Amino acid sequence: MRRDDSRESDAPDKWEVQLRKGCLELAILASLWSGRLYGLEIIRRLESESKLTVSEGTVYPLLSRLKALGLVQSEWVESEAGHPRKYYALTPAGKQRALEMARIWSRFSSSLDLLLAPLGPAK
Amino acid sequence: MTISNDSRQMIDAYLEQVRKGLRGLREEDAREIVEELRSHILDRAGSGGEVTPAGVGSALAALGDPEALASGYMTDDFLARAESTRMPWTILRAAFHWATLSVKGFFVLLFCVVGYMFGGAFFLAALIKPFNPKVGLWMLGNDTYSLALGMTDYKPQGHELLGWYLIPIGCALGGGTILLTTHFALWSIRRFRQARSAARIGRGLR
Numbered sequence: 001m002r003r004d005d006s007r008e009s010d011a012p013d014k015w016e017v018q019l020r021k022g023c024l025e026l027a028i029l030a031s032l033w034s035g036r037l038y039g040l041e042i043i044r045r046l047e048s049e050s051k052l053t054v055s056e057g058t059v060y061p062l063l064s065r066l067k068a069l070g071l072v073q074s075e076w077v078e079s080e081a082g083h084p085r086k087y088y089a090l091t092p093a094g095k096q097r098a099l100e101m102a103r104i105w106s107r108f109s110s111s112l113d114l115l116l117a118p119l120g121p122a123k
Numbered sequence: 124m125t126i127s128n129d130s131r132q133m134i135d136a137y138l139e140q141v142r143k144g145l146r147g148l149r150e151e152d153a154r155e156i157v158e159e160l161r162s163h164i165l166d167r168a169g170s171g172g173e174v175t176p177a178g179v180g181s182a183l184a185a186l187g188d189p190e191a192l193a194s195g196y197m198t199d200d201f202l203a204r205a206e207s208t209r210m211p212w213t214i215l216r217a218a219f220h221w222a223t224l225s226v227k228g229f230f231v232l233l234f235c236v237v238g239y240m241f242g243g244a245f246f247l248a249a250l251i252k253p254f255n256p257k258v259g260l261w262m263l264g265n266d267t268y269s270l271a272l273g274m275t276d277y278k279p280q281g282h283e284l285l286g287w288y289l290i291p292i293g294c295a296l297g298g299g300t301i302l303l304t305t306h307f308a309l310w311s312i313r314r315f316r317q318a319r320s321a322a323r324i325g326r327g328l329r
Contacts (some may be wrong), residue, residue: 018249040163055185060159060195061196062199064199065203070207081165081169084158085126086158086159086162
């Protein structure tokens with residue numbers, strides 16, 4: 001049977017979306033590893049340190065979900081800017097989850113590197 | 124940080140739309156979400172010390188459509204609660220919210236309602252049996268069966284098949300049906316959340 005060309009050309013984008021989706025939770029937990037941050041700081045850290053650029057409207061509901069799952073906790077702190085900011089920090093369960101996810105990621109990434117070696121360096 | 128009146132009005136109008144979309148959430152949660160978004164907008168728009176309408180416009184555009192943003196919170200909240208509590212009530216609430224968003228959600232809600240009703244009916248039959256002999260699986264003749272719960276004055280004509288076995292059978296069937304319905308609902312909800320999350324991140328890729 002002939003395959004749909006347009007669907008085929010979409011495939012790498014969809015794959016990238018799935019890949020980013022899978023990484024976003026780990027990326028947010030990892031960004032909080034060294035200490036508490038507020039939403040905009042998390043977004044900027046994701047952009048500057050991982051090139052994981054996602055819409056701002058995506059990050060806040062996800063932070064809310066991580067809080068509901070008990071992986072992060074939050075507190076309001078007055079800022080010098082004149083308005084309070086909501087800071088997020090990892091809970092012990094969040095740290096545990098981040099470590100587990102990082103371990104799985106490292107194992108997966110290094111085993112895939114071996115398989116990808118014959119393809120040469122990525123352009 | 125100084126804020127012009129125009130900027131304040133733009134922020135208030137946007138947040139009002141978000142708040143409308145958050146109806147159904149606990150008031151305290153909705154207020155916290157709105158205040159966090161206000162703080163985000165002020166930080167993003169006022170990096171130079173002054174919050175201008177242009178800066179606010181850019182911050183609001185980056186947050187996206189207020190209804191979609193509120194919907195993201197609502198769905199995530201319902202689904203996370205359903206997954207963490209695994210209680211029929213929270214699952215039904217999540218399924219109901221999903222049903223307002225898609226046809227697939229409607230069918231999952233329908234399945235859950237029917238599943239929990241059957242599960243509840245089996246349990247109820249087992250619980251009422253010791254107090255009401257009318258409760259049971261009745262053979263009414265001509266190969267017609269009826270599970271009478273004893274809620275009405277109607278007395279089935281025929282004979283009851285299960286006797287006291289109705290209690291363990293009712294508990295097992297009730298528990299099994301509720302458990303199966305819960306598993307199916309959580310499996311569907313997890314898939315739905317993954318699809319939504321992927322779609323949202325897809326839209327957010329820059």
